[in-house]
Amino acid sequence: xxxxxxxxxxxxxxxxxxxxxxxxxxxxxxxxxxxxxxxxxxxxxxxxxxxxxxxxxxxxxxxxxxxxxxxxxxxxxxxxxxxxxxxxxxxxxxxxxxxxxxxxxxxxxxxxxxxxxxxxxxxxxxxxxxxxxxxxxxxxxxxxxxxxxxxxxxxxxxxxxxxxxxxxxxxxxxxxxxxxxxxxxxxxxxxxxxxxxxxxxxxxxxxxxxxxxxxxxxxxxxxxxxxxxxxxxxxxxxxxxxxxxxxxxxxxxxxxxxxxxxxxxxxxxxxxxxxxxxxxxxxxxxxxxxxxxxxxxxxxxxxxxxxxxxxxxxxxxxxxxxxxxxxxxxxxxxxxxxxxxxxxxxxxxxxxxxxxxxx
Numbered sequence: 001x002x003x004x005x006x007x008x009x010x011x012x013x014x015x016x017x018x019x020x021x022x023x024x025x026x027x028x029x030x031x032x033x034x035x036x037x038x039x040x041x042x043x044x045x046x047x048x049x050x051x052x053x054x055x056x057x058x059x060x061x062x063x064x065x066x067x068x069x070x071x072x073x074x075x076x077x078x079x080x081x082x083x084x085x086x087x088x089x090x091x092x093x094x095x096x097x098x099x100x101x102x103x104x105x106x107x108x109x110x111x112x113x114x115x116x117x118x119x120x121x122x123x124x125x126x127x128x129x130x131x132x133x134x135x136x137x138x139x140x141x142x143x144x145x146x147x148x149x150x151x152x153x154x155x156x157x158x159x160x161x162x163x164x165x166x167x168x169x170x171x172x173x174x175x176x177x178x179x180x181x182x183x184x185x186x187x188x189x190x191x192x193x194x195x196x197x198x199x200x201x202x203x204x205x206x207x208x209x210x211x212x213x214x215x216x217x218x219x220x221x222x223x224x225x226x227x228x229x230x231x232x233x234x235x236x237x238x239x240x241x242x243x244x245x246x247x248x249x250x251x252x253x254x255x256x257x258x259x260x261x262x263x264x265x266x267x268x269x270x271x272x273x274x275x276x277x278x279x280x281x282x283x284x285x286x287x288x289x290x291x292x293x294x295x296x297x298x299x300x301x302x303x304x305x306x307x308x309x310x311x312x313x314x315x316x317x318x319x320x321x322x323x324x325x326x327x328x329x330x331x332x333x334x335x336x337x338x339x340x341x342x343x344x345x346x347x348x349x350x351x352x353x354x355x356x357x358x359x
Contacts, residue, residue: 051320055296060327060345060355063101067352074121075333075346077282079128081146082335082344082354087120094122094132096150099344101354105150108132108142115142115154124223125169133160133167158193165212168221168228172245176228180215186230186241188248199241199248200230203255209266214273222283222338227251227317229281229288235259236276240317254319278315282336282343287359288315289334289343292324305330305348312345314359327357 069086076083081104082097092106109116117134125131128146133139139160142152157175159167164177174196175189186200202215217232221243228248231238239253256278260271280291292313299307309330314323329347336343341359346352 051316051322053321053324055324055326057326057328058357060329060347060357062349063099063344063354063356064097064103065349065351065353067095067346067354069095069352072333072346072352075335075344076122076124076130077335077337077344078124078126078130079146079337081128083122083130084333084346085120085122085132087117093117093120094144096144097354099356107144107150107152114138115140115152121167123168124221126171131169136162157191159189159191161193165216166219168219170221170243170245171223171226174245176219176221176243176248178217178219178230180211180217185215186219186228186243186248188243188246196246197248199250200239202232203237203253204235204261205263205268207266208263208268210268214261214268214270218281220281220283222285224285224338227283229283231278231281231290233277233279234270234273235261236278238278238319252318256319278313280332280334282334283338284336284341284343284359285338286316286341287322288317288319289313289336290315291331291334294324294326323359325357325359327355329355 070088071086072084073087074085080099082099085094087093087110090110092108093110094108095106096104098104119135120132121135122130122132125143129143131141131143133141139162140154141157141160142154144150144152159175164179166178168176170176173191177187177189178185183206184198184200185202187198188196190196208214214234215232216234217230220229226243228241228243236256236259240251242249242251256276262269278290282289290313292311294308294311297308310326310328312325312331313321314325316322327347329349331345331347333346334343343357345355347355
């Protein structure tokens with residue numbers, strides 16, 4: 001709305017100047033001064049005002065306090081279900097709960113067999129469905145659905161070829177991928193591997209030798225508003241895109257702070273990898289939620305249960321930090337459906353638990 005007002009004003013201002021261009025010279029000078037004054041005043045009002053960050057303390061709703069896991073590598077929400085994976089458990093490493101906290105099922109095997117995974121990742125695959133893909137080895141995939149009690153159905157997609165670091169799915173079944181070795185890092189593919197569209201150019205050198213490491217990142221997609229978030233893990237950069245079934249367009253991008261890096265020839269050196277980066281993000285209706293250490297914590301506790309690890313950052317889709325939310329307990333993973341401003345977290349309370357937070 002602010003941008004539209006500015007654009008409308010620019011048009012009217014030019015029209016106003018043109019109409020009065022035939023007036024007497026002295027009158028023109030007066031009008032020009034008046035125009036300049038009005039333009040400066042309006043442009044100042046059109047500039048983006050800083051957003052004040054609100055600090056809030058919440059009392060989350062505990063959904064379950066009996067997660068028998070060693071760690072959670074990923075955590076997603078698929079409609080009425082929450083899916084987490086613990087690859088440190090060889091058998092049944094994927095755990096499924098409903099959004100009320102009730103245990104539903106467990107599937108998946110870790111290993112080198114034909115229907116086993118080495119380094120798996122789970123992503124939403126439609127309403128009450130998820131897809132597990134293998135990042136290495138055979139690049140095999142398995143679809144699990146509430147319709148078949150979440151039994152795995154192994155399928156083949158040409159998109160899974162070992163080149164893509166992160167993958168998401170559009171509503172119509174097309175895949176969105178992030179590949180930092182490409183000039184346009186975000187690509188839209190059909191299930192048979194045909195490229196439909198691409199976009200997204202990182203604001204860093206394209207000629208370094210190890211782009212896969214320094215530009216490693218994740219993408220998260222909100223099916224409800226069709227917004228895709230890309231966030232890097234070594235350099236503090238993030239971007240949002242509008243991704244439909246046939247098109248990708250950049251919405252916004254942000255470099256957080258001034259990343260300190262040196263490029264010598266084709267080699268990059270980063271002084272503090274991961275500093276100021278967004279971490280473990282999920283998308284709600286209006287916000288980007290990121291794991292964030294409490295910037296106001298002044299204690300010396302550096303443990304995994306430190307009070308500085310009780311907070312998450314809440315950004316709007318313009319990357320303004322609007323809230324710092326204290327959950328009152330250490331948080332490890334975040335998930336959201338995107339339909340509203342509710343999100344879920346795996347926390348230590350004092351055992352591993354799932355909590356629900358409504359913003």
